[in-house]
Amino acid sequence: MEYFVIVISAIFVSNIVLAQFLGVCPFLGVSNKISTSVGMTGAVIFVMTLATIVTYLINDLILVPFDITYLKTISYILVIAALVQMVEIILKKVSPSLYQALGVFLPLITTNCAVLGVALLVIQKDFNLMESTVYAIANGIGFGLALVIFAGLREHLDMMNVPKGMKGMPVALITAAILAMAFMGFTGMV
Amino acid sequence: MNNWSNFTKGFIKENPVFVLLLGMCPTLGTTTSAINGLGMGLATAFVLVMSNLVISLVKNLIPDKVRIPAFIVIIASFVTVVDLLLAGFLPALHEQLGLFIPLIVVNCIVLGRAEAFASKNNVFSSVIDGLGMGLGFAFALLILGATREILGSGAIFGYKFIGDNDGMLFFVLAPGAFLALGYIIAIINSLRKA
Numbered sequence: 432m433e434y435f436v437i438v439i440s441a442i443f444v445s446n447i448v449l450a451q452f453l454g455v456c457p458f459l460g461v462s463n464k465i466s467t468s469v470g471m472t473g474a475v476i477f478v479m480t481l482a483t484i485v486t487y488l489i490n491d492l493i494l495v496p497f498d499i500t501y502l503k504t505i506s507y508i509l510v511i512a513a514l515v516q517m518v519e520i521i522l523k524k525v526s527p528s529l530y531q532a533l534g535v536f537l538p539l540i541t542t543n544c545a546v547l548g549v550a551l552l553v554i555q556k557d558f559n560l561m562e563s564t565v566y567a568i569a570n571g572i573g574f575g576l577a578l579v580i581f582a583g584l585r586e587h588l589d590m591m592n593v594p595k596g597m598k599g600m601p602v603a604l605i606t607a608a609i610l611a612m613a614f615m616g617f618t619g620m621v
Numbered sequence: 622m623n624n625w626s627n628f629t630k631g632f633i634k635e636n637p638v639f640v641l642l643l644g645m646c647p648t649l650g651t652t653t654s655a656i657n658g659l660g661m662g663l664a665t666a667f668v669l670v671m672s673n674l675v676i677s678l679v680k681n682l683i684p685d686k687v688r689i690p691a692f693i694v695i696i697a698s699f700v701t702v703v704d705l706l707l708a709g710f711l712p713a714l715h716e717q718l719g720l721f722i723p724l725i726v727v728n729c730i731v732l733g734r735a736e737a738f739a740s741k742n743n744v745f746s747s748v749i750d751g752l753g754m755g756l757g758f759a760f761a762l763l764i765l766g767a768t769r770e771i772l773g774s775g776a777i778f779g780y781k782f783i784g785d786n787d788g789m790l791f792f793v794l795a796p797g798a799f800l801a802l803g804y805i806i807a808i809i810n811s812l813r814k815a
Contacts, residue, residue, distance in 0.1 A: 449795060449796075450795050452645075452646050452647075452649045452650030452798070453650075453724075454646070455645040455646045455649055456644075456645050456646065456729060503723070504697050504700055504704065504723040504726055505694060505701060508693055508697050508727070509690065509693070509694065509697075512689075512693060541727075542727045542729055542732065543727070544646045544724045544727040547723070547724060547726065547727050548720060548724060551720055551723055551724075552720065555720070595810075595811065595814065596807045596808070596810040596814065597807045597810075598810075600806055601803045601804070601806045601807035601810065602803070603803075604799050604800070604802050604803030604806065605799065605800055607799040607803075608796045608797070608798075608799035608803060609796070611796035612796040615795065615796060
């Protein structure tokens with residue numbers, strides 16, 4: 432039951448992009464086509480889950496016992512950067528087809544604040560390892576849901592007759608505002 | 622390029638938020654009021670100036686292959702400094718900005734300037750560039766924060782000016798951030814084309 436609440440609240444109620452403003456850069460950057468946004472979603476779910484597990488263990492086994500939690504930001508970002516490189520190398524060898532699908536998105540993920548954000552949030556929320564993993568997966572799905580819906584809207588937006596000054600990013604931001612408003616409807620569900 | 626235009630380009634011509642559309646997460650996440658926006662902007666500006674300074678000093682010592690991780694470590698160190706300073710001296714602001722302070726590390730503006738400017742230029746012009754870009758970022762966050770505070774709670778810098786009415790709460794909540802930024806960029810775009 433507890434896990435169910437974590438999942439629902441991470442995906443809908445406090446959606447990572449539309450309510451918490453984490454990962455807005457890729458949300459606006461790679462949402463031109465549905466197919467690329469699906470690829471990005473896969474890469475984010477994968478890296479976010481791995482990164483959260485690894486950083487959780489680092490925090491629990493190294494930072495807290497030695498009382499050096501002030502090194503959290505530095506160690507986390509290094510771990511995430513190294514992890515992304517490692518995933519890229521392993522995928523290339525083990526599953527070239529998956530690498531083809533996710534490859535171009537992997538380097539972008541190092542600077543995706545959603546990954547570092549979730550890794551820091553699970554410490555803040557005092558989750559245990561299992562809860563953290565579930566939370567990371569759910570947030571990845573939440574990110575993907577928002578991204579894919581937004582990409583679908585933007586594909587249609589391209590064909591619309593928009594006033595000159597509003598073309599491109601402004602009208603996309605206003606679409607995102609309406610989408611965020613729709614997600615606000617879930618407030619109070621859990 | 623002379624120093625003055627190097628300094629001012631961050632405000633209007635190459636404003637990181639309104640024109641380059643970088644650093645969107647803190648821009649949207651922390652601008653619920655003018656003072657929060659300004660605080661976040663100045664914290665980022667400090668990190669930007671210091672990391673530009675150090676990176677331009679050590680640029681010749683870092684091998685090309687590992688330059689990005691090295692830059693990230695330098696940036697993360699200054700972010701930790703800012704985090705601890707804010708927690709010590711401005712605990713209320715630190716509480717408000719919360720998660721977004723450690724997330725300065727992944728702000729594309731900071732790494733972007735390090736890679737595009739500080740790793741190629743001398744110390745003095747790197748500091749000027751960091752200062753201009755950082756203050757331009759703070760300026761943009763101040764404008765967005767003030768807009769949202771005026772519309773959302775009928776106040777500016779915490780001083781209420783419309784009596785007991787609450788204003789439009791919508792602009793303080795998440796969707797209002799997207800909407801306000803969208804319209805500000807639209808206004809700037811149409812002014813630039815005119």
